[in-house]
Amino acid sequence: MKRKxxxxxxxxxxxxxxAFATDANLPxxxxxxxxxxxxxxxxxVPPGPVSVTGTASVGTGVPVANxxxxxxxxxxxxxxxxxxxxxxxxxxxxxxxxxxxNAQAQSGAIGDVxxxxxxxxAATADVRPAAGDQLLTGPSTDGDGDGVRDIExxxxxxxxxxxxxxxxxxxxxxxxxxxxxxxxxxxVAEASSRARKIVVFMSDGFAVGGGSINVPLAGIPENxxxxxxxxxxxxxxxxxxxxxxxxxxxxxxxxxxxxxxVQVTDxxxxxxxxxxxxxxxxxxxxxxxxxxxxxxxxxxxxTPDLPQSGPAGVSYTVDTPTLGLGSHQICVRATGTDGGGAxxxxxxxxxxxxxxxxxxxxxxxxLVTVPRTPEAVCPPGAVRTQAAVNLxxxxxxxxLNASCVAADGTTTARASxxxxxxxxxxxxxxxxxxxCTSGSSGTTRASQVVGSINGAPINAxxxxxGIPGVxxxxxxxxxxxxxxxxxxxxxxxxxxxLFGIVTQQIVLGSCxxx
Numbered sequence: 001m002k003r004k005x006x007x008x009x010x011x012x013x014x015x016x017x018x019a020f021a022t023d024a025n026l027p028x029x030x031x032x033x034x035x036x037x038x039x040x041x042x043x044x045v046p047p048g049p050v051s052v053t054g055t056a057s058v059g060t061g062v063p064v065a066n067x068x069x070x071x072x073x074x075x076x077x078x079x080x081x082x083x084x085x086x087x088x089x090x091x092x093x094x095x096x097x098x099x100x101x102n103a104q105a106q107s108g109a110i111g112d113v114x115x116x117x118x119x120x121x122a123a124t125a126d127v128r129p130a131a132g133d134q135l136l137t138g139p140s141t142d143g144d145g146d147g148v149r150d151i152e153x154x155x156x157x158x159x160x161x162x163x164x165x166x167x168x169x170x171x172x173x174x175x176x177x178x179x180x181x182x183x184x185x186x187x188v189a190e191a192s193s194r195a196r197k198i199v200v201f202m203s204d205g206f207a208v209g210g211g212s213i214n215v216p217l218a219g220i221p222e223n224x225x226x227x228x229x230x231x232x233x234x235x236x237x238x239x240x241x242x243x244x245x246x247x248x249x250x251x252x253x254x255x256x257x258x259x260x261x262v263q264v265t266d267x268x269x270x271x272x273x274x275x276x277x278x279x280x281x282x283x284x285x286x287x288x289x290x291x292x293x294x295x296x297x298x299x300x301x302x303t304p305d306l307p308q309s310g311p312a313g314v315s316y317t318v319d320t321p322t323l324g325l326g327s328h329q330i331c332v333r334a335t336g337t338d339g340g341g342a343x344x345x346x347x348x349x350x351x352x353x354x355x356x357x358x359x360x361x362x363x364x365x366x367l368v369t370v371p372r373t374p375e376a377v378c379p380p381g382a383v384r385t386q387a388a389v390n391l392x393x394x395x396x397x398x399x400l401n402a403s404c405v406a407a408d409g410t411t412t413a414r415a416s417x418x419x420x421x422x423x424x425x426x427x428x429x430x431x432x433x434x435x436c437t438s439g440s441s442g443t444t445r446a447s448q449v450v451g452s453i454n455g456a457p458i459n460a461x462x463x464x465x466g467i468p469g470v471x472x473x474x475x476x477x478x479x480x481x482x483x484x485x486x487x488x489x490x491x492x493x494x495x496x497x498l499f500g501i502v503t504q505q506i507v508l509g510s511c512x513x514x
Contacts, residue, residue: 005189013129020164020376021343022035022347023061023345024343024345025063025064025066025109025342025343026109026197026280026336026337026338026340026341026343027195027338027340027341027342027343028066028109028112028196028198028278028280028338028339028340028341028390028435029063029064029065029108029109029110029196029338029340030058030059030063030107030109030280030310030336030338030339031057031058031059031060031061031062031063032056032057032058032059032061032334032336032345033056033057033058033060033061033334033341033345034054034055034056034285034332034333034334034345034346034347035052035054035056035332036052036053036054036253036332036347036348036349037054037055037344038051038052038053038054038198039051039052039330039349039351040169040349041349041350042350042351042352043349043351043352044351044353044354044379044380044381044406045323045351045352045353045354046355046356046379047322047323047324047325047353047355048322048323049320049321049322049323050319050320050323050328050330050351051317051318051319051360052195052287052316052317052318052319052320052330052332052349053315053317054315054332054347055314055315055316056282056285056313056314056316056334057282057311057312057313057314058281058282058308058310058311058312058313058334058336058338059107059215059280059310059311059312059338060310060311060312060313061086062108063107063108063110063196064109064404065108065109065110065112065238066111066195066196066340067109067110067111067194067195067198067278067339067340068110068111068113068114068136068189068194068195068196068197068198068487069101069105069110069112069113069114069139069191069198069199069200069278069339070096070110070113070114070116070185070188070189070197070198070199070200071096071102071103071113071114071151071155071200072115072116072117072118072181072185072199072200072201072226073091073094073095073115073116073117073118073155073158073163073200073202074090074094074118074119074176074202074203074204074205074231075091075117075118075119075158075159075160075161075162075163075171075173076092076118076119076120076161076172076173076174076175076176076204076205077119077160077161077169078090078171078173078204078205078234079091079094079160079173079204080160081232081234082188083231083232083267083268083427084240084266084267084268084300085134085268086268086271087267087268087270087271090106090204090231090232090267091158091159091160091249093231093267093268093270093271094158094202094231094270095155095156095158095203096270096271097154097200097229097270097271097273097274097347098115098155098274099156099271100271100272100275101200101274101275101277101278102139102149102151102152102155103131104275104278104279105139105278105380106140107256107311107388108336109278109280109339109340110139110278110339111138111192111194112137112138112139112192112193112404113127113136113138113139113151113196114135114136114137114138114151114188114189114191115127115151115154115155115163115188115454116176116181116184116185116188117158117162117163117171118171118176118177118180118181118184119161119162119168119171119172119173119174119175119176119177120171120172120173120174120175120184120209121171121172121177121180121210122171122177122180122181122184122185123163123169123170123184123307124126124184124187124188124353125154125163125167125169126154126165126166126167126169126350127150127151127154127166127423128143128150128166129140129143129144129150129166129343129386130143133163133193133257134166135187135191136191136192137150137151138145138150138187139151143411150166150494151242152500153165153166154166157168161173161457164347175208175209175210175293176203176205176206176207176209176210176240177207177208177209177210178203178207178210178213178245178246178248178251179207179210179211179212179213179215179216179246180210180216181201181432182213182216182217182226182251183215183216183218184222185199185201185226186216186220187222189221189224189233190221190224190270190366195223195340196202196221196223196225196339196340196341196348197221197224197225198225198227198278198339198340199224199225199226199227199255200227200229200274201226201227201228201229201248201251202228202229202231202275203228203229203230203231203235203248203272204230204231204232204234204235204250205234205235205236205243206235206236206239206240206241206247207240207245207247208241208245209243210245211245212244212245212246212269212477213245213246213250213251213302214246217251217254217255217314220254220255224255225251225255225256225259226254226255226256226258227256227262227277228248228252228261228262229248229253229261229262229264229270229273229274229378230248230251230261230262230263230264231264231267231270232264232265232267233265235248235263235264236248236263237260237261237262237263237407238261239248247261248261249261253349258279258485259327272500274463277339277501278338279309279310279338279339280309280310280311280336280337280338280339280507281307281308281309281310281312281336281337281338281364282306282307282310282312282313282314282334282335282336283306283307283312283335283336283337283342284296284297284298284306284307284310284334284335285302285306285316285332285333285334285335286332286333286335287318287320287330287332287333288330288331288332288333289320289321289323289328289329289330290328290329290333291329294331294333297316297318297332301316301318302314302315302316303315303316303319306385310336310338311331316332323351323353323438324353325353325354325355325409325410325439325440326352326353326409326439326440327349327350327351327352327353327409328350328352328353329348329349330348330349330350330351331346331349332346332347333345333346334346336506352406352408352409352412353409353439354378354379354406354410355378355408355411355438355439355443355513355514356377356378356379356411356513356514357372357377357378357404357406357411357412357413357436357438357511357512357513357514358375358376358378358404358413358511358512359375359376359403359404359413359415359434359436359510359511359512360373360375360376360379360402360415360506360507360510361373361374361386361397361400361401361402361415361416361417361509361510362389362397362400362417362506362507362508363506363510364391364394364395364504364505364506364507365505366495366502366504366505367503367504368391368395368504370389370391373386373389373400373494374386374400374401374402375402376403376404376413377404377412378404378405378406378408379480381405381406382402382403382404382405383402383403383405384401384402384403384474385400385401385402386399386400386401387397387399387400388400388424391472392421392424393423393424393425394422394495394504395420395421395422395506396420396505397417397418397419397420397508398417398418398419398420398501399417399418400416400417400418401414401415401416401417401418402414402415402416402429403415403443405422409439409440410435410437410438410439410440410472411437411439411513412435412436412512413435413436413437413511413512413513414433414434414435414436415433415434415490415509415510415511416431416432416433416434416507416509417429417431417432417433417490417509418431419431420432420451420491420508422493422506423467423470423493423495426453426454426467426470426471427451427452427453427467427471427473427493428452428453429449429450429451429458429468429491429508430450430451431448431449431450431451432447432448432449432450432451432490432491432508432509433447433448433490434446434447434448434488434489434490434509434510434511435447435487435488435511436486436488436511436512436513438513443479443486443513445486445488445511445513446488447476447477447489447490447509448476448490449475449476449490449491449509453465453467453473454467458475461476462475462476462477462478463475463476469496469500470495470496471493471494471495471496472493472494472496472502473491473492473493473494474489474491474492474493474494475491476488476489476490477488477492478488481512481514483514484514485512485514486513486514487510487511487512487514488510488511488513489507489508489509489510489511490509490513491506491507491508492505492506492507492508492510493505493506493507509512
């Protein structure tokens with residue numbers, strides 16, 4: 001089965017095999033790129049939607065000379081009929097269209113060009129000034145140094161019944177022989193080593209003589225695509241000829257799946273239509289999260305709107321759906337077309353969603369104030385240590401530690417105190433710690449306190465112990481703070497004043513999630 005390519009004007013776009021890279025080339029060799037600018041690969045992000053920004057382009061990067069372009073001109077006697085004031089008779093309008101197309105071919109994706117003229121018979125053109133019959137040349141080559149591209153000299157030399165440069169070839173003008181034109185076109189196309197072969201086949205009539213087109217079309221390689229143009233009022237895309245030789249429509253249908261012959265009634269428009277055969281465009285952008293389906297990115301998120309004719313570039317800003325804790329892959333795909341067909345390129349980033357968290361070793365509020373010391377917060381994360389605190393008789397401590405680390409989708413916040421003495425020794429602590437963890441599997445909170453209160457050992461597990469007239473001590477306390485924040489306090493002491501009013505609060509070894 002022929003590969004799927006775009007067909008000019010009326011045909012639908014059929015997608016070729018994708019090219020999964022940030023920079024790639026469409027089947028015809030045109031450069032296509034897509035890039036995610038933000039977030040960076042491996043970025044840590046909070047839960048919720050992630051804003052994805054980036055760019056995409058077509059025809060602005062380095063092209064690959066992947067395509068051969070072959071001009072096929074009808075030089076039969078009837079092409080001497082009037083064409084259009086802008087270009088002259090029909091043949092001169094065909095020539096003008098070929099010249100316009102060759103100007104478009106200077107972008108770099110066209111590696112070589114050739115030409116065929118036909119009438120009663122067909123002939124391959126000699127497209128270089130060197131000795132012998134040269135079937136191919138570069139689209140910009142000027143072998144004789146006269147300031148005119150060789151292929152354009154050859155196109156311009158086409159006359160009724162033949163082509164003069166660089167070797168005169170007479171094809172006769174009494175009939176229109178599609179079959180021989182296709183055969184000679186195959187000769188030129190198969191001489192090229194390019195991956196794609198695009199043929200523009202122009203005629204002002206329909207096949208008369210030469211036999212069935214099915215003969216030269218039999219076994220035609222899949223990489224040869226013949227776009228046909230019925231030029232002028234006397235031409236007909238669907239007329240199969242008096243002896244069922246075959247129509248222009250049949251030629252394109254046999255070589256370009258989904259393609260159609262283009263009827264060009266306004267002959268003067270032919271030079272504007274033909275370059276579309278190899279034009280490029282950036283057509284769509286789409287985003288995928290975690291291997292799901294690609295979802296189109298709408299024009300509201302793209303500047304300027306798509307599609308854009310190449311060379312062109314756009315920028316985009318789009319939000320993902322809400323992302324939960326853990327690792328997520330975000331991919332953006334750009335789809336474009338050129339003369340070789342449709343293709344795509346994809347760029348991906350991995351982000352890790354961390355739950356906000358933090359930990360601190362000490363905080364005091366009330367008559368004596370000590371800010372959270374030290375405190376570590378995720379994101380971005382930190383590991384902090386501070387020397388002992390001496391606020392005797394209210395409080396003395398050993399070394400204070402706090403850390404918050406986010407890795408592989410899991411956030412872990414820890415706080416510890418290397419021993420503490422509170423309220424003149426009523427509370428003696430040898431070890432204090434708390435740990436809070438959040439990840440894709442959920443959240444956990446735990447704490448540990450080793451020591452004594454008024455000489456009585458502290459047992460494991462949550463507890464509230466009163467020191468009459470002095471304080472209330474909360475141990476291994478799990479609480480919910482403002483906004484649903486999950487808090488774990490190893491020790492929270494409420495110091496009582498007159499009438500049992502709390503005048504001071506001290507927290508040791510606290511962590512939180514959210």
